[in-house]
Amino acid sequence: MTPLLEIKNVSRYFGGLHAVEDFSGQVQRGERVGLIGPNGAGKTTLFNLITCFTPLSAGSVFFDDKDISSLKAYQVARLGIARTFQNLRVMPNLSVFDNVSIGALGALGHSPFSALLHHRNYAKDISRRTWDALEQAGLQGQASEVAANLSYGKRKYLEIARALALSPRLLILDEPAAGLNDTETAQLGEFVMKLSKEGLSILLVEHDMNFVMTLCERIMVMASGRKIADGTPQEISNDPVVLEAYLGSEEEEAA
């Protein structure tokens, strides 16, 4: 079977800076893949390229055998790639329910005329999807709260719930555990595992090595925009190239 996501020789330049250079990689159906690398390696940029959030400089991305390189971000989302953001982008003035309904609206489409005519079935579908996503993320109790009033940890779940309301096939998480304590991180790991067991493919960036190593079946390592390793957690943790990349970046930081 072909991979769910196929990244082919993708590059992104910001002026002279090669944020992502000639990156290739895959996510198989149902797989949990981790993407790791030092700060500034280009991980977030790669996610932005996959979701067509930023345009590619070179290369192409295939999702479910379809070339998505030239699509718009909302079209990619509708095809089934949902994401969260490194710097938490919930809509603070909207209620939790309304936040999550955004994902459902993305999946089912939004027409002013269905609003004018008060299409009941459409509204029911949006509600059902929103409730399902809220329940999956354990947020049904806070549905009517304004998002800004949620704790940081809960807002992370809110962002994931919103992505789940899209009913994606691939979920992309950018540093989901950042800012969480150990207990919360462990809970999040279980939650992602549960989603994966339900058939969702996962691609995530995380600096918490323990989290990535226990959760992911395969890990891609990135440094200075390039892929330097790709393998099981076992293989990656024993790879001298990977160790050097991390140590190298630490030396630079120290300097």
Place this chain on the structure above:
Amino acid sequence: MRRIISVSLLLAAVLIVVPGILTLVGGGYWFRVMTTIGVFSILTMSANLITGTTGLMSLGHAGFYGIGAYATALLSTKFGWPFYLTLPVSGAITAAFGILLALPTMRLIGIYFAVATLGLGEIIHVTLLNWVDFTRGPMGISAIPGVTLPGVFTASDTTHYYAVAITALIAAFVLGRLTHSYYGNALRAVREDDQCAASMGLNVVGLKIQSFAFACFFAGVAGGLWAHTTGYISPGDFRFSESILILAMMVVGGLGSLPGAVLGAVILLGLPEFLRPIGDYRMIVVGAVMFFSILFLPRGLLGETPVLTVVRRQFGLAWDAKSNLGWRQ
């Protein structure tokens, strides 16, 4: 049930109580004041769709108001069209102009969009002023027929009040459904974080154009009502200062809040009338009301978040009256 009561109360207030009071206090003049407030309520409710709900600060709304007014004035004076044709057609013409003019600005955000729409408003104003063959320039267009239906009713201050009131109710109904439904959530998502909204599958440019189209439609209808009810229009009615007035009404009432838009229009136009006995000081009072309401209630007198909940509950726009959030299947 709750919905029927709310709708009945609203209709009774607008169609019976207010005109009743106006008649008691002397009719005529007060009906004209209320007609102006009604026209500006429609303008503010519609501008609120773009600026309050979708989050695009528009400073050119008076321009679209002007297009609608001139469309109606010309259609009724040159071709003798009755109000029930001029109003919707003027709305459609204005919406078409709105879409055409707005298309190039759709990629702009924040202050850039505001300045671009300010420019659009000025272009429209200057065009009305200088295209003398078509608009009669600064002389304006006079002798625009009022709202009449031969054999049924004739133009009068009362008729005009009812024409504006009923149109405002229709506008409130349409804009209310757009903003209090799930579709409204999509518009608010564009306002809160357009890039994130796009990543969640929302067609951001489409939503912006749609809100512009609906807002311009009602701005055009408001212009048409202005033309019919005053009988005379000139480019001076549709200047930048009107756009600013609309913006002020919106902010005082509460950005993104439909009842707030109406309240803003009532306060900023009604207050100067009430305070007429104190002469020129009254504008100081109006300014102070604006200043302090923003200072103490920056989200407006009727802020969006609580009003959304209340209106959804009272008018059955929520999908589940109990939780006010959505059907549980």
